[in-house]
Amino acid sequence: xxDLSSACWRKSTRSGSNGGECVEVAxxxxxxxxxxxxxxxxxxxxxxxxxAWVSFVQSARISR
Numbered sequence: 506x507x508d509l510s511s512a513c514w515r516k517s518t519r520s521g522s523n524g525g526e527c528v529e530v531a532x533x534x535x536x537x538x539x540x541x542x543x544x545x546x547x548x549x550x551x552x553x554x555x556x557a558w559v560s561f562v563q564s565a566r567i568s569r
Contacts (some may be wrong), residue, residue, distance in 0.1 A: 507537050507552045516543060532558070 512531035520527040520543075527543040531550075538558035541550040553561070 507534070507539065509534070509539055509550055509552075512539055512550075514541070514546070 509531065511534065513533045514529040514531050516527045516529050529541050529543045531539040536554070537552045538555055539550045539552045542548060
């Protein structure tokens with residue numbers, strides 16, 4: 506399990522003020538990118554390699 510204690514979480518600039526239905530990303534940690542549900546900041550987080558995260562984001566942009 507990755508140590509996320511020093512993670513700097515951020516929401517997308519496209520996130521509205523609709524009650525927090527957002528995903529937060531922490532990309533300041535060496536070797537991992539973490540994501541979590543903004544409604545549950547103390548809940549579980551998923552971690553990915555930076556390469557896997559970039560691939561996911563590129564795929565999401567293409568499918569919009």
